[in-house]
Amino acid sequence: GQQVMQIPQYQHVQEGEDFTTYCNSSTTLSNIQWYKQRPGGHPVFLIQLVKSGEVKKQKRLTFQFGEAKKNSSLHITATQTTDVGTYFCAGPRKTSYDKVIFGPGTSLSVIP
Amino acid sequence: DTAVSQTPKYLVTQMGNDKSIKCEQNLGHDTMYWYKQDSKKFLKIMFSYNNKELIINETVPNRFSPKSPDKAHLNLHINSLELGDSAVYFCASSHVAGNSYNEQFFGPGTRLTVL
Numbered sequence: 001g002q003q004v005m006q007i008p009q010y011q012h013v014q015e016g017e018d019f020t021t022y023c024n025s026s027t028t029l030s031n032i033q034w035y036k037q038r039p040g041g042h043p044v045f046l047i048q049l050v051k052s053g054e055v056k057k058q059k060r061l062t063f064q065f066g067e068a069k070k071n072s073s074l075h076i077t078a079t080q081t082t083d084v085g086t087y088f089c090a091g092p093r094k095t096s097y098d099k100v101i102f103g104p105g106t107s108l109s110v111i112p
Numbered sequence: 113d114t115a116v117s118q119t120p121k122y123l124v125t126q127m128g129n130d131k132s133i134k135c136e137q138n139l140g141h142d143t144m145y146w147y148k149q150d151s152k153k154f155l156k157i158m159f160s161y162n163n164k165e166l167i168i169n170e171t172v173p174n175r176f177s178p179k180s181p182d183k184a185h186l187n188l189h190i191n192s193l194e195l196g197d198s199a200v201y202f203c204a205s206s207h208v209a210g211n212s213y214n215e216q217f218f219g220p221g222t223r224l225t226v227l
Contacts, residue, residue, distance in 0.1 A: 033215060042202055043155070045215035086153055099168050100216065102155040 002027050004091055006103035014111050019079050021106035023072040023089035030092055032065055032072045037105070038085040046074075079110045115139050118203050118219040125193055126227055132189045133222045135203030143167070144186040145216065146178060147202040155202070161186055162208060190224075198226045 003026045013019050023032065031050045035043040047056055049065035049072060056063045062075040076083055086105040093099040116137045125131055137144065145168075146158040159178045160168035166178070175191045186203060203219040 035216075037153075042218040042221050043204075043216075044218070048215060088155065099157060099160060101157075105153050105155075107153070 004101045004103040010107045012109045019076040021074050025070050028069050033090045035088045036085050081110050084110050116217050116219040118222050122223050124225045130191045135186045137205040141205040141207045143206050143208045145204040149200045193226045
């Protein structure tokens with residue numbers, strides 16, 4: 001079945017270092033979304049990418065959608081302690097647009 | 113104003129009991145969801161309702177029964193609770209039009225602990 005995978009599962013970085021998480025889908029996605037969940041919190045929508053090769057920036061966060069629309073990445077420049085949390089990518093299921101498949105998430109720890 | 117609210121926030125109960133979790137959204141969305149997040153943080157969709165109609169029903173035990181009295185509410189009733197039901201349950205809502213998929217707004221979650 002359709003799967004969405006993310007690597008790494010965990011990442012520990014020193015504050016100020018960069019961080020990247022990668023998302024891979026077994027099928028082509030019409031769009032991809034990224035969410036952030038702080039410890040003890042709920043997932044919060046960050047961004048949606050739709051076009052092949054699309055790159056979007058939000059301050060220190062850079063999101064990219066692959067040319068084949070099967071992979072995506074989230075890069076954080078100069079991490080801060082406020083970046084701590086789990087980052088999920090999510091894509092709509094091919095046969096059911098209103099069902100979203102979430103990746104397993106990447107948990108980021110930032111050491112001050 | 114809270115966009116998506118859930119009650120209760122915490123729920124501790126004994127095995128075999130029946131419990132309900134309520135969800136309400138004031139965003140005017142037409143689609144609502146229930147997700148289960150286990151201890152490993154995996155977010156798994158359980159149910160989806162669009163305009164009060166059940167759209168998605170994943171392979172969830174039939175002890176779980178969702179009910180949507182109107183577009184703004186989606187409740188989850190669980191019968192005969194089991195230890196494995198312990199998790200955080202998130203309600204979410206979004207606007208789905210045609211084949212356009214929009215962001216989901218999540219509630220704060222209900223942490224269910226079955227003893």
